[in-house]
Amino acid sequence: MQMLAIVPAADWLAALWFFAVWVAYAWYSRRASESGVTLLASTNRWRRRWMLQATSRDPRVLDGIIIQSLSSSPSFFASATLIIIGGLLALLGTTDKAAEFVREIPFAARTSMLVFELKVLALMAIFVFAFFRFTWSMRQYTFAALVLGSMPAPEAFTAGHADREHVAARAGKLVGMAAETFNDGIRAYYFSFAALAWFFSPLVFAVAAAVVAGVLYSREFNSQVLHVLRD
Known part of the structure; x- marks a missing residue:
């Protein structure tokens, strides 16, 4: 209750709106992928075709190189995320200077030190979540490599x-x-x-969340890449 009283209502509403937009968009995108209308669904069809081609190759060195190349992206982002989290932890030790810098921005809202630290912690939580997703993606690529390596020889498929x-x-x-x-x-x-954007004002924060969702929607549902990949 004390936390609710310290943090302004506008900040709480903006934060709730932010997470609602994020969760709702993630849910909608996942459901749409099951219907085959998203960028992920289109690329999944190409992945299946790729693996069909892999069953007729021996050795499958090229396929292993591709999986290794794909796993390098989450590995890079996982490393970058750790650096960002470390920077945010360092920022918590100098929040007074950082908050003073934000207050000097003409259109930035004035907040207490506690609220500023809560915003930093929220940002850190986002990157912690991203780190877990990236590392889990790396492990899943490892599992895919195991399945690829254990594929029977092409002759076994031909013989039934x-x-x-x-x-x-x-x-x-x-x-x-x-x-x-x-x-x-x-x-x-x-x-x-x-x-x-939350460091500037709750209104800018809420608008930015909607804008990001719109950008993600345009790329996953209506991008030129999607039109090219569709059958």
């Missing part, structure tokens, strides 16, 4: 000793799950830019 469609679907599903988890981390990065 193994189901080509089933093996390709399982491997493609794993790669798609890794890509979806990586997408969650990237989405957190996008919304972290909206969270930065």
Whole structure:
């Protein structure tokens, strides 16, 4: 109750709106992917085709190189996220100077030191979430590499000793799950830019959350890349 009294109502409403937009968009995007209308769904179809091609190759060195290349992206972002979290922890030790700098911005709202620290902690929580998603994506790519390495030889599929469609679907599903988890981390990065707007004012924060959701929607549902990848 004391925390509710210290933090202004406008900040609470803006924060609730921010997380509601984030959760609602993530839920909507996941449901839409099941219908096959998103960028992720389109790329998942290509991943399945890729794994079908992999079942006819021996050795599968090229496929292993591709998976290793794909896993390098979440690895890079996981490392960058740790640096950002470390910077935010350092910022907590000098919040007085940082808050003074923000107060000097003409259109920035004046807040107490406690509220400023809460905003930093909220931003840190976003990057912690992103770090967990990136590292889980890395592990999922490892699992996909294991499935790829354990694929039977092309002759086994030709002879009917193994189901080509089933093996390709399982491997493609794993790669798609890794890509979806990586997408969650990237989405957190996008919304972290909206969270930065909270240091200026709750209104700018709320508007920024809606703008970020709009940008994500345009890229996942109506981008030129999506039109190219669609069958």
